[in-house]
Amino acid sequence: MTINIFHRLKEGPWGGGHQFLKALKKELVRLGCYQENSELADVVLLNSFEDTSSLFRFKRKYSSKIFIHRVDGPIFLVRGRDKILDKKVFRINQAVADGTVFQSKWCLDKSKDLGMPKNEFETVIYNAPDRNIFNRSDKKTLDRKRKIKLVAVSWSDNWKKGFEYYQFLDDNLNFSRWEFVFVGRSPVKFKNIKIVSPLPPEKLAALLKEQDIYVTASQNEPCSNALIEALACGLPSLVLESGGHPELIGKGGILLKNKEEMVKGLEKIVQNYKTYADNSPIFSIEKVAQEYLDFGLSIAAAVKSGNYLPKKPSWLESLNLSVIKIKELFGRVLKKI
Structure with a gap:
């Protein structure tokens, strides 16, 4: 099975979720399970709410592909604003995602509290760092004689x-x-x-x-x-x-x-x-990458057995998302006034 991450990854310092996706891609490449071309991948991994217009077009064109949605937030609780973005995430998840990955049990519970509909396939997979970079090698010891x-x-x-x-x-x-x-x-x-x-x-x-x-x-x-x-x-x-x-x-x-x-x-x-x-816990990117692969395989098995049909978003669902995007843009304009 191969996975494509439907997200533009950038070099240098960036947010935590972005750094995790880079580490995940690196491990999937090492395993021989990453596909740069989303059209050729078995599974497409979405992140939060990015690239919504191209996402819906792509899912309609390749509706037989399995789409997994990595959900952040809820954004309203994280930022204290932008509740409209949670509505966008929930709409994408309902219309496009065949499986949903929550970053923690807290993330799952709070998303449901805010009205996120249940998906056919759901799981919790924590983030993990690149262990070639973040590890205990050369860690300085505590010296109580200094600050x-x-x-x-x-x-x-x-x-x-x-x-x-x-x-x-x-x-x-x-x-x-x-x-x-x-x-x-x-x-x-x-x-x-x-x-x-x-x-x-x-x-x-x-x-x-x-x-x-x-x-x-x-x-x-x-x-x-x-x-x-x-x-x-x-x-x-x-x-x-x-x-x-x-x-x-x-x-x-x-x-x-x-x-x-x-x-x-x-x-x-x-x-x-x-x-x-x-006793500091270790989060293994090797284990996490395998969990993503296993989750994709479980959905693929359901498709193969005829127990599940991958989603194909309708034009009406695309229109509903466009309405949410317009409300989001209108809200941003009002904040600047």
């Missing part, structure tokens, strides 16, 4: 990515004992936290391995690729109990409920550093 090094990462500068919590640490942490590096884009000008511009994966991994503890307070994130990459590099993590975080952290760190627990949580990690570091 304890903290790090946070976010491609997005949305306030819900944890900036209220990082600002709290910037104001309340004793920086004679701690140092804090934030990698990414920030809406906050910190007094003590050092900001580093977004980094490509290789440079980000090298920076992570120089740090001691990873911190994330992002809210309602379904499956944080940045957290998974930090755990893969052996960093114990202090994580807000929100979204899919509790499903990812395992015994590799501490969950916190509010800002006031942050300093105490950091101290606890330092005191039990080796225990948390040794």
